[in-house]
Amino acid sequence: MKRLLLILIFVTNLFSCGLHYDIYDFLDEYFYNFIPAKLANVDDKNPLYKYHFYRNPVYEKRVAYYAKIKKELNLDEWSKVLKLDKKVVEDILYHDKDLEVKDNEFREYLSFLRDYKKAFIDRWGFYLDKIYVNRSIIQEAKQYYQKPHSNFFKLRYAYNLARIYHFFGMYDEELKLINSLKNLKKQDSIVWEWIESLKAGALQHKGDFVNSAYLFAKVFSTHKSDKYLGYYDFKIKTDKQWQELLNKAKNDDEKLLFHFLRGMQKGNNLLSEYQEMLKIKQNSKWIDIAEYMLAQKAQYKYFNFIENAENNVDFDGNYTKHPIEFVEHFIKTLKSKRQKSDFDNYLLEYMFVLTKNNKPHYYDKNYNDLLNYIYYIKNLKSINEAEISKRLSNIKVLRDSAIKYTINKLSKLYPENSLKLYLAIACDELSYFDINRYMTIKTFKEYSALKAKKDKNLIEKLLLKGSNYHIDKDKQNLYYSLLYTGSGEFETALKYLEKVPKNMHRFGNFNPFNVYFDGNNYESREHHKPYPQKKFLETMIKVSSKKSVMDYFLRANGWYNISYFGNSPMLSIIYRRTTVIEKNIIKPELFKLNQAKKFYKKALSMTKDDEFKAKIIYQLMKVALAKSILTSKNYFKPEFERGEVFGLIHDNPQYQKLYYDLQNYKNTKYYQKIKNCAGFEYFK
Amino acid sequence: MRWLVVISIIVISIWNLSTKNSNFHPNIGYYFWTTNCKIPKDFKYIPYVKILDVSYQNRLNIIKTRCSYPKKIVPVVYIDNFALKKISLNHLEKAIKSELKKYKFKKIQFDCDWTNKTKTKYFKLLNYFKNYNVEATIRLHQVKFFKQTGVPPVKKGILMFYNMSDFKNPDTKNYILDLNVAKKYLVNFDKYPLKLDIALPHYSQATIIRYGEVVGLVEGINAKDLDKTFEHISQNRYRVLKTHYFKGHLFYKDDIVRVDEVPPAMIEKSIKLLKQHIKNRIENIVYFRYST
Numbered sequence: 001m002k003r004l005l006l007i008l009i010f011v012t013n014l015f016s017c018g019l020h021y022d023i024y025d026f027l028d029e030y031f032y033n034f035i036p037a038k039l040a041n042v043d044d045k046n047p048l049y050k051y052h053f054y055r056n057p058v059y060e061k062r063v064a065y066y067a068k069i070k071k072e073l074n075l076d077e078w079s080k081v082l083k084l085d086k087k088v089v090e091d092i093l094y095h096d097k098d099l100e101v102k103d104n105e106f107r108e109y110l111s112f113l114r115d116y117k118k119a120f121i122d123r124w125g126f127y128l129d130k131i132y133v134n135r136s137i138i139q140e141a142k143q144y145y146q147k148p149h150s151n152f153f154k155l156r157y158a159y160n161l162a163r164i165y166h167f168f169g170m171y172d173e174e175l176k177l178i179n180s181l182k183n184l185k186k187q188d189s190i191v192w193e194w195i196e197s198l199k200a201g202a203l204q205h206k207g208d209f210v211n212s213a214y215l216f217a218k219v220f221s222t223h224k225s226d227k228y229l230g231y232y233d234f235k236i237k238t239d240k241q242w243q244e245l246l247n248k249a250k251n252d253d254e255k256l257l258f259h260f261l262r263g264m265q266k267g268n269n270l271l272s273e274y275q276e277m278l279k280i281k282q283n284s285k286w287i288d289i290a291e292y293m294l295a296q297k298a299q300y301k302y303f304n305f306i307e308n309a310e311n312n313v314d315f316d317g318n319y320t321k322h323p324i325e326f327v328e329h330f331i332k333t334l335k336s337k338r339q340k341s342d343f344d345n346y347l348l349e350y351m352f353v354l355t356k357n358n359k360p361h362y363y364d365k366n367y368n369d370l371l372n373y374i375y376y377i378k379n380l381k382s383i384n385e386a387e388i389s390k391r392l393s394n395i396k397v398l399r400d401s402a403i404k405y406t407i408n409k410l411s412k413l414y415p416e417n418s419l420k421l422y423l424a425i426a427c428d429e430l431s432y433f434d435i436n437r438y439m440t441i442k443t444f445k446e447y448s449a450l451k452a453k454k455d456k457n458l459i460e461k462l463l464l465k466g467s468n469y470h471i472d473k474d475k476q477n478l479y480y481s482l483l484y485t486g487s488g489e490f491e492t493a494l495k496y497l498e499k500v501p502k503n504m505h506r507f508g509n510f511n512p513f514n515v516y517f518d519g520n521n522y523e524s525r526e527h528h529k530p531y532p533q534k535k536f537l538e539t540m541i542k543v544s545s546k547k548s549v550m551d552y553f554l555r556a557n558g559w560y561n562i563s564y565f566g567n568s569p570m571l572s573i574i575y576r577r578t579t580v581i582e583k584n585i586i587k588p589e590l591f592k593l594n595q596a597k598k599f600y601k602k603a604l605s606m607t608k609d610d611e612f613k614a615k616i617i618y619q620l621m622k623v624a625l626a627k628s629i630l631t632s633k634n635y636f637k638p639e640f641e642r643g644e645v646f647g648l649i650h651d652n653p654q655y656q657k658l659y660y661d662l663q664n665y666k667n668t669k670y671y672q673k674i675k676n677c678a679g680f681e682y683f684k
Numbered sequence: 685m686r687w688l689v690v691i692s693i694i695v696i697s698i699w700n701l702s703t704k705n706s707n708f709h710p711n712i713g714y715y716f717w718t719t720n721c722k723i724p725k726d727f728k729y730i731p732y733v734k735i736l737d738v739s740y741q742n743r744l745n746i747i748k749t750r751c752s753y754p755k756k757i758v759p760v761v762y763i764d765n766f767a768l769k770k771i772s773l774n775h776l777e778k779a780i781k782s783e784l785k786k787y788k789f790k791k792i793q794f795d796c797d798w799t800n801k802t803k804t805k806y807f808k809l810l811n812y813f814k815n816y817n818v819e820a821t822i823r824l825h826q827v828k829f830f831k832q833t834g835v836p837p838v839k840k841g842i843l844m845f846y847n848m849s850d851f852k853n854p855d856t857k858n859y860i861l862d863l864n865v866a867k868k869y870l871v872n873f874d875k876y877p878l879k880l881d882i883a884l885p886h887y888s889q890a891t892i893i894r895y896g897e898v899v900g901l902v903e904g905i906n907a908k909d910l911d912k913t914f915e916h917i918s919q920n921r922y923r924v925l926k927t928h929y930f931k932g933h934l935f936y937k938d939d940i941v942r943v944d945e946v947p948p949a950m951i952e953k954s955i956k957l958l959k960q961h962i963k964n965r966i967e968n969i970v971y972f973r974y975s976t
Contacts, residue, residue, distance in 0.1 A: 236929075236934075237929060237932045238929045238932070239928050239929050242929070262934070267892070267899055267900035267933075267934075268934055268936075269894060269899075269936040269939075272927065272936045272937065276927075325895040325896045326895040326896075326897075329895065
């Protein structure tokens with residue numbers, strides 16, 4: 001909060017109020033994650049075990065993950081049975097390629113599949129709702145299934161028919177069909193997994209929640225290709241059903257599995273289920289997985305609420321009065337475990353680093369180094385890049401997360417307006433931060449020097465690599481020319497501009513040496529004419545060496561018009577944000593306005609023409625109002641309602657004095673033209 | 685019969701208001717929001733029946749209502765934003781028009797909490813139905829910020845005067861109706877270009893707070909439904925004493941349950957308040973929702 005205010009608003013927004021809520025699904029895609037899946041024996045690539053937000057894309061990504069596995073297993077099976085190359089099978093089955101098929105059964109099955117796809121998929125490739133599907137497909141599938149086939153194809157037709165029954169809600173027919181397939185059981189096939197999942201769903205639709213949940217638990221724990229169905233569709237509705245399900249368990253591990261799956265359902269409490277699990281058994285695969293999920297959540301709560309969030313609101317807009325309450329309950333439960341695993345001990349050390357700032361002591365050197373590094377970065381108050389680089393280079397486990405955590409911390413510690421601060425913010429994967437908007441002559445020079453530096457430390461390498469910031473020579477010269485224009489070094493600006501290809505030169509929309517009645521000096525449409533950057537610089541250089549009233553007036557107009565408030569701001573800045581006045585532009589913009597004021601005053605002191613005096617005073621009033629807007633602490637925005645303008649005028653004695661000075665020229669033609677200016681209403 | 689008592693109280697209240705102001709004689713309607721819609725044969729009010737529910741939750745769901753009511757209804761089509769993003773307008777138009785054929789009606793109503801991203805598509809969809817007498821539901825913020833949110837191209841809006849608080853804030857007093865919160869939104873009604881009717885709440889629900897966070901909501905729960913497994917701790921808040929299923933939902937030990945209900949007096953106050961702000965004559969008051 002003590003530095004570049006708006007940059008920080010931008011950054012903290014990413015963590016606090018869901019500004020970009022569309023773009024993240026799984027926490028570890030963007031954040032640091034210090035929960036080692038390896039210690040919990042969990043597959044960290046499996047999206048079912050990643051802490052996530054309840055969004056459609058999470059489900060879609062999980063389905064896509066298993067669709068890939070399903071496809072691979074399916075192709076393996078087809079290519080083995082048909083003795084065809086996997087690629088050929090894929091082209092035929094998945095890409096509908098019209099290749100020559102010698103096997104008669106396969107040809108017949110493909111013919112059925114064509115009808116099947118046609119019935120269910122619309123021309124855009126979406127699955128249709130049942131109201132649009134012709135029910136004749138049921139009869140067709142039934143006929144195909146009833147024909148004599150080899151066991152392999154019989155099972156495939158059976159699955160397709162069961163799926164059609166399921167789609168139309170014909171659960172009795174579906175279950176009858178599935179139960180009749182026992183004689184095909186000897187055949188080892190991935191299709192059994194799909195049939196079993198269909199059966200679990202049909203039982204649920206029939207109201208048999210106990211057997212359905214039992215089967216879905218099996219789907220989750222044993223299936224390779226559609227595990228996610230067990231995860232999502234496990235449902236119990238009453239205490240009686242739950243008790244029956246527990247009674248059905250063949251061993252304690254099955255009970256643990258039921259608790260885990262129940263805890264994973266949306267709205268349920270995995271921590272509470274985990275506490276129940278510990279009453280059954282202290283160590284098990286399911287306990288490790290539950291712990292892994294809970295630890296990710298505790299970590300998220302800590303970093304999001306404690307370190308980053310404002311007003312205790314998280315990504316999903318969740319409030320919490322006691323952000324650490326969940327974490328405390330989790331730690332308490334972990335501590336209460338009688339038989340602690342290595343994973344438990346690691347988690348406790350990690351949680352104590354986060355919540356109690358304890359120095360960690362873990363037996364494994366690599367993990368202990370990591371914990372110590374987290375402790376070090378967490379407590380970092382000032383930056384010593386060499387020391388951080390040295391420590392970071394020793395991290396052997398969860399290194400990517402260590403890097404992300406480091407960069408995040410550095411983005412809060414680098415001094416304001418520094419290149420490294422910008423690079424650190426740009427390294428954040430959630431950030432759309434555009435460095436160019438903040439670059440100054442100083443930071444451009446620092447950037448060139450950093451790129452050319454031979455002995456870069458690890459942090460510098462990470463900042464350059466992670467931020468992906470790159471600017472080519474032409475653009476850099478253009479930006480230099482703009483920034484030197486803003487600082488009044490017109491010859492230097494021109495020197496740089498001459499190195500820029502002409503098609504990259506900037507143009508103003510109006511003549512920057514003209515002024516009109518409105519604050520921005522936007523002329524009427526017929527005056528709208530592109531004004532070249534080069535011509536502006538040449539004119540400013542020319543008038544700077546002269547000392548007539550008109551030269552001073554033109555110089556002042558030029559300065560005003562290249563300011564944020566004038567008609568040609570793009571001739572002196574890289575980027576202009578119209579919705580908000582960002583804090584970093586205040587200093588350079590005040591400089592331009594003060595230059596304009598200086599030369600207007602010079603011109604005013606020299607002229608004896610009342611018409612001209614009225615015009616200059618009016619321009620000085622515009623400068624005074626623009627300065628008020630820039631420095632107003634309440635409004636970081638460029639457009640003001642009338643009431644707000646009055647407020648600014650009220651607090652601006654300079655503007656008021658100029659207004660009363662202007663009254664001395666009431667009889668001029670110029671005054672008559674501007675007398676209805678909106679701001680003047682304040683004085684009525 | 686409990687609902688009948690509540691209806692009677694509310695209707696009497698409105699009648700009282702009417703007698704004080706002879707111009708105020710709104711028609712009374714009820715939303716029928718379930719898939720299995722059973723409208724009583726002697727139903728005296730206007731049934732607003734959700735005939736289609738188009739949503740996208742992991743997959744596209746178009747749920748049709750089973751309703752065989754021989755008299756006129758007001759068909760309501762609910763569309764959620766995810767579905768609006770996914771589904772083609774032609775597909776949607778076809779689904780809606782094919783459903784409408786089943787009913788007798790004079791006007792239809794669309795319900796969608798559109799966002800900036802879905803506004804154009806939603807308004808375009810409404811235009812597909814411009815030959816019908818179309819109404820659209822309007823949320824309070826859509827009046828207050830109508831320049832930003834847009835005004836749907838329909839003949840009339842129906843202002844939803846409920847669910848106005850911050851659902852995720854554990855300190856929310858009553859998510860369904862809180863007049864102190866509502867007052868903050870009663871802005872720009874004088875400038876709002878659509879004529880408005882009003883929809884008022886007639887339901888209850890429980891909000892579940894766990895480890896200081898709102899984690900869920902269970903509809904249809906009244907304070908008097910709660911048994912000994914819920915300990916009363918303050919005004920409308922209860923603590924769950926043991927983990928158990930209640931009305932098909934799993935409540936965990938130590939969960940805090942906030943029961944939100946709307947007494948008839950609050951409905952009466954709401955109508956008075958809205959009459960002060962809505963510039964047109966309120967012709968219809970529709971209660972969300974009918975339940976047996």
